Amino acid sequence: MDFAVGGAAAMGASIFSNPFDVLKTRMQLQGELKARGHHPVHYRNVVHAAWVIAREEGLGGLQKGLGPAMIMHGVRNSARLGLYQWLHKSGYLTDEEGKTVLHRSAVASAVSGAAGAFLGSPLFLVKTQLQSQAAESVAVGTQHGHKGAIDALMSIYRKFGVVGLWRGVDATMLRAVVGSSAQLSSFAKMKDSLNEYEFFRKNQVVSSLVASIIGGVFQTLFMQPFDLVSTRLYNQPVDKYGKGVLYNGIIDCFIKIGSSEGFTGFYKGVTANYMRLAPHGALCLVFWDILKNLQVKYYDRAY
Structure with a gap:
């Protein structure tokens, strides 16, 4: 049940956060391997990007993928939040007073995040490629021309087999380790701090909301470079053997981005990323807390 609760919470949150994911993906791919000032700028900032996509592709363009x-x-959060909650219930993450132990929480969230990232990698690959597809006038990055999610999965499988569906999994697992550790650990510690005040003890939804928004800041700052690298690896063109044309792997991708786009290149789309992560993380963790409480009440009533 813990695993189902985590997955349901994340699915609900993604409806609201997906438009920002589209914006983030487009801005991360803009000016790929080009120095600033040496490429067209279709998306100047988050608001401008949203307006351009809506103008060129309709409002549906903001919900691509x-x-x-x-x-x-x-899938990812069934594993990530479910495993983390199971470890929490088993007492591995807290001290004698029931408060979160930071290093235990960080390790648990890293492991659970990596497990979820591995399971969800093929869908992350397809989501990224669908979100990058744009009207020709504002296209950035490689355009894969998929007709939809099923077409994308079948096309990749037919060309490159199961291995092709998990292309880039190492990058997304590293991204998840960093992001999940930062988010869940800061969320848990912040909730402990807030619950020392009576107002937050009595208003757990508010407590979860504030803690998750703050957790989103840490998550975005730490995860952004790895998120950008993951997007680039997923969206790059591949040769007939399924090998990336632009990047040979994580390290090569980091080096090429740093040398051609500079340090700031790693933070392209960071505002859109936070605007995606903050509401998604907030809604996901709030929904998670609500569903966990309902789960507890149900079992208390049943048994």
Whole structure:
């Protein structure tokens, strides 16, 4: 049940966060391997990017990749939040007073995040490629021309087999280790701090909301470079053997981005990323807390 609760919470949250994921993906791919000032700028900032996409592709353009995104977040967070909650219930993450032990929480969230990332990698691959597809006038990055999520999965499988569906999994697992550790650990510690005050003890939804928004700051700052690298690896063109044309792997991708786009290149789309992560993380963790409480009440009533 813990695993189902985590997945359901994430699927609900992804409906609201997906438009920012589209914006983030487009801005991360803009000016790929080009120095600032040496490429067209279709998306100047988050607001401008949203307006451009809506103008050129309609409002539906802001929800590209929603189907695979919802399933991906469900799969990833069933494993991530479910495993983390199981470890929490088993007492591995807290001290004698029931308060979160930071290093235990960080390790648990890293492991659970990596497990979820591995399981959801094919859907993350498809989601990224669908979100990058744009009207020709504002296209950035490689355009894969998929007709939809099923077409993308079948096309990749037919060309490159199961291995092709898990291309880039190492990058997304590293991304998840960093992001999940930062988010869940800061969320748990912040909730402990807030619950020392009576107002937050009595208003657990508010407590979860504030803690998750703050956790989103840490998550975004630490995860952004790894998120950008993951997006680039997933969206790059591949040769007939399924090998990346632009990047040979994580390290090569980091080096090429740093040398061609500079340090700031790693933080392209960071505002959109926070605007995606903060509401998604907030809604996901709030929904998670609500569903956990309902789960407890149900079992208390049943038994």
